[in-house]
Amino acid sequence: MKLALIGAGPRNLMALERLLAWNKRVSAPDLEIHLFDPAGIAGRVWRPDQPHELLMNSLAAKITLFTDHTIEMEGPVIPGPTLLEWARRSGTTFIKENNYKKANYLLNEIAHLTPESYASRGLFGIYQEWFYQQLYAQNSKTVHIIFHKTTVTGIKRLTHHTYELRFDDAAETFDGVSLALGEGMSQLSTHERDLTQFAHAHHLSYLRTGYPAEQDFDKIPAQSHILLRGLGLNFMDAMIMLTQHRGGKFYRNSDDTLTYQASGEEPKIFA
Structure with missing residues (x-):
């Protein structure tokens, strides 16, 4: 089975996590998952290198990409740290190891984060990159996970269950597609x-x-x-x-x- 997730922000990263969680239960043979986003993991809104003054509108203690017992679903529950918990446990080390542009601002932010803090959008972007790396490290031996830092230029439905995607002057066939494209920029009204x-x-x-x-x-x-x-x-x-x-x-x-x-x-x- 070959799947395409177009957009690598939080919505499709959570979709990726759910696909991998379900695969551990049902074990789809030869599962191959491709992510596409020209802005990189975390997408356009949450770029780690953006101005540090741009904040989220939800508390850091309330934000997570993981599942827990509060979610009504049939899939396996695989809990993990909230943005605040990750920042306190792993954020400083992860930022230092990956040499982010605004590291000083980010490390200072982590040092002052509280349950009542609104985190910067850049910090949430880094949390998403860490989340993706965790998924890849835990699943890459059983599932082929491929990230393309490029734009999908076209989608064509071939049959009820297959689609052709065009990108990088090439075309590939997929068994399913998830679109999480953000708001985009429309023409002037x-x-x-x-x-x-x-x-x-x-x-x-x-x-x-x-x-x-x-x-x-x-x-x-x-x-x-x-x-x-x-x-x-x-x-x-x-x-x-x-x-x-x-x-x-x-x-x-x-x-x-x-x-x-x-x-x-x-x-x-x-x-």
Whole structure:
């Protein structure tokens, strides 16, 4: 049996773990699992080398790629550490052994992680890489696991149970495909085109939402005027990258409100 997992972020990494867990019970002959992601293990959202200010929106103590007794399922339960537990037990050693770009930031983060901490997205990406390495080390002798750091350029259904995938100027046939592609970047909507024209007419720059780790915020000049649509998670990412990432400081007051001390490098944000 030959399977393809397109996208190597948390959804397909957990699918990989479940396939391997089930294989220990049913033992599919000649099982071959291929993962595809041009961004590497962890995918675009959780790249380990992204700006350290970009945080997750779930507590580190609540995040795991493993199963436990709280999950209703028929498959084998194979527990493992949460993101917080992994960081405390193995994170420091794993980061040092793999020479990550932002190692100093990551090690400092681990030293201060608590059950109430929101971890950086980069740290979660490293946890995913460790998770994949564990799966590979434990199963590579019985299952062929192949990772392709490339883009699948086409899928064609051949029969009810077989598919042809095109990648790297080649084509291979698979018995099953799992798609976990993330949000992608669609073409500008009519409303976004109107916002772009409005911004240009009023001497603003419209900053479109997207993968924050891939946006070049550093190109936005200090004191320029930026237009953002919405006040959700994408706004928070852009706001952090245009304030704290540029040297600004947030201070918590005795009444639990925040005061911001500007660095002078920020643009003016209209949201």
